Amino acid sequence: MSLLRLPRAVPALRRSYATAANVAEAAGVKVVGIENGSRPSTTSVTVAIRAGSRYETTPGVANVLKNFAFKSTAAGSPLRTVRETELYGGVLSTAVSREHIFLTAEFLRGDEAHFLPLLASVLSSTQFLAHEYSELVLPTVQGEALAAAADPVAAAIDTAHQVAFRRGLGNSIYAEPTSPVTLDAVKQYAKAAFAKSNIAVIGQGISTEALAAAVESTFGGEGAGASSLATPASQYFGGEARIAFDSHANPTAQPTLVIAYGAAGAATPELSVLPHLLGGESSLKWAPGTSPLAQAAAKIPGASVRSFLTGYTDASLFGVVVSAPTAEAVRSLATEVAAAIKGAAAGVKDDELKRAVAKAKFAEATKLETADSLVAAVTPAVFGNATLDVASFDALSAAAVTKAASTLFSAKPTVVAVGNTHVLPYADELGL
Amino acid sequence: MVLLGGPTGISLVSQVKAFGLYNFLKPVANAYARAAGYRKVGLKYDDLLVEERDDVAKAISRLSAQESYDRVYRFRVAFQQDLMRRPLPKEQWVKAEDDVRYLTPLVEGVSKEIQERDSWDTVEVERKAI
Numbered sequence: 001m002s003l004l005r006l007p008r009a010v011p012a013l014r015r016s017y018a019t020a021a022n023v024a025e026a027a028g029v030k031v032v033g034i035e036n037g038s039r040p041s042t043t044s045v046t047v048a049i050r051a052g053s054r055y056e057t058t059p060g061v062a063n064v065l066k067n068f069a070f071k072s073t074a075a076g077s078p079l080r081t082v083r084e085t086e087l088y089g090g091v092l093s094t095a096v097s098r099e100h101i102f103l104t105a106e107f108l109r110g111d112e113a114h115f116l117p118l119l120a121s122v123l124s125s126t127q128f129l130a131h132e133y134s135e136l137v138l139p140t141v142q143g144e145a146l147a148a149a150a151d152p153v154a155a156a157i158d159t160a161h162q163v164a165f166r167r168g169l170g171n172s173i174y175a176e177p178t179s180p181v182t183l184d185a186v187k188q189y190a191k192a193a194f195a196k197s198n199i200a201v202i203g204q205g206i207s208t209e210a211l212a213a214a215v216e217s218t219f220g221g222e223g224a225g226a227s228s229l230a231t232p233a234s235q236y237f238g239g240e241a242r243i244a245f246d247s248h249a250n251p252t253a254q255p256t257l258v259i260a261y262g263a264a265g266a267a268t269p270e271l272s273v274l275p276h277l278l279g280g281e282s283s284l285k286w287a288p289g290t291s292p293l294a295q296a297a298a299k300i301p302g303a304s305v306r307s308f309l310t311g312y313t314d315a316s317l318f319g320v321v322v323s324a325p326t327a328e329a330v331r332s333l334a335t336e337v338a339a340a341i342k343g344a345a346a347g348v349k350d351d352e353l354k355r356a357v358a359k360a361k362f363a364e365a366t367k368l369e370t371a372d373s374l375v376a377a378v379t380p381a382v383f384g385n386a387t388l389d390v391a392s393f394d395a396l397s398a399a400a401v402t403k404a405a406s407t408l409f410s411a412k413p414t415v416v417a418v419g420n421t422h423v424l425p426y427a428d429e430l431g432l
Numbered sequence: 433m434v435l436l437g438g439p440t441g442i443s444l445v446s447q448v449k450a451f452g453l454y455n456f457l458k459p460v461a462n463a464y465a466r467a468a469g470y471r472k473v474g475l476k477y478d479d480l481l482v483e484e485r486d487d488v489a490k491a492i493s494r495l496s497a498q499e500s501y502d503r504v505y506r507f508r509v510a511f512q513q514d515l516m517r518r519p520l521p522k523e524q525w526v527k528a529e530d531d532v533r534y535l536t537p538l539v540e541g542v543s544k545e546i547q548e549r550d551s552w553d554t555v556e557v558e559r560k561a562i
Contacts, residue, residue: 077548079548080552130494
């Protein structure tokens with residue numbers, strides 16, 4: 001019995017490294033190093049900048065700024081950056097979310113003396129050359145926007161944010177062909193974004209002390225003081241959007257419907273359990289799961305239903321993604337999803353809740369085990385925002401979850417249909 | 433046409449400056465530029481750079497929209513004057529102060545990039561002493 005209990009205790013212990021207590025400050029920048037033993041020979045350093053799409057001054061500028069990373073700096077050309085990284089044996093990558101821009105360097109242990117100045121130079125001395133913008137940056141920006149538009153799920157979730165939150169969090173993380181971004185807008189956004197108070201350095205496979213020492217000696221050229229970027233406090237609106245989608249452009253694309261509900265405030269344990277309660281994806285391969293949504297999806301071959309909860313610092317969005325081979329199948333499946341949502345709002349059974357809590361705890365704990373999800377999970381805590389505590393899931397009661405669900409689902413739903421809009425259902429036809 | 437010394441040809445300007453001959457030779461250079469006649473048909477010196485080269489073509493693609501338009505317009509004027517076998521009226525000649533090197537810095541930037549790529553392609557790596 002004690003052996004069975006042991007693995008459950010471990011994630012709760014691991015959770016401790018994301019607390020404010022072990023965030024150091026070096027050169028005015030927040031620093032945290034995580035030595036979790038899963039990276040014996042490599043180190044990954046991520047610079048998180050609080051300048052994601054919700055802070056945008058011009059639509060798409062965050063995506064452009066992300067793609068301007070690792071271009072010409074005072075230290076050297078992009079070619080030099082790439083070739084030196086290859087010689088050291090490293091990987092440079094960038095990502096943008098609705099709240100943060102991430103610049104990541106992964107390298108062999110001991111090479112931080114090369115890679116930290118590289119990351120620092122991106123922040124302090126990127127040149128923003130006009131020809132690099134048109135030759136290197138814009139094609140990538142356009143490609144990302146096109147790829148997202150050709151993926152019905154990505155397009156639907158992006159639009160769902162826009163419908164749910166309108167401004168701020170509603171901003172797309174991709175650039176839009178209808179609103180061009182000028183180079184001057186990028187420069188000004190970068191100047192505002194790269195303020196010291198806006199930057200955190202998160203290391204994996206390196207101790208906080210070692211990382212802080214390296215940051216102290218390399219970071220320093222960034223703008224001092226507070227960031228001038230602002231975002232409106234998130235408010236949930238809800239509504240409907242219908243996107244006609246030409247499936248010839250992407251033969252694997254399926255008609256998709258997203259039903260989402262938003263709530264103000266960061267994700268609570270009650271809300272975090274909800275996607276696991278409704279389920280969707282089976283935890284057992286080749287078998288339909290036991291959750292209500294998975295069983296609904298199993299009736300239609302090739303259909304999939306997935307529920308998700310995306311947490312932000314001041315809002316969270318719960319959603320269900322319904323995809324099926326035909327628009328008619330999406331229509332029938334969406335009606336069942338709506339019924340399952342109503343069922344959850346009406347009352348949650350104890351045994352279902354137990355299963356969902358176990359899955360939610362596992363999902364939260366695995367977030368801290370993989371390199372990519374760890375950065376996204378730890379970043380809000382480094383910036384001093386509240387994060388979920390795995391232990392708090394144990395205290396959940398069926399009544400509390402039912403109450404949270406009925407409050408959430410009583411708001412106006414966000415429904416985004418992508419595909420053949422002549423067949424796909426309207427929001428008021430689903431019985432939500 | 434193959435040019436020695438890169439897209440802009442051989443230049444002795446650094447030697448001339450080093451020997452203090454700049455002020456002495458400047459009037460000669462000005463007279464040469466006047467005599468060459470390109471200003472009489474509305475062209476600037478950088479319009480004459482051989483553009484059938486990858487580096488110059490790349491540099492031309494980096495001109496701003498306005499510069500690029502002006503360049504094409506100057507060509508149209510020059511072709512027209514050439515067709516009519518007569519120079520522009522004297523007040524429309526390109527003045528010496530307007531004959532700036534708008535393209536050369538870009539061409540130099542491109543050739544620097546090409547040189548850098550070549551040097552990285554042939555770099556010899558030494559293993560760090562551990």
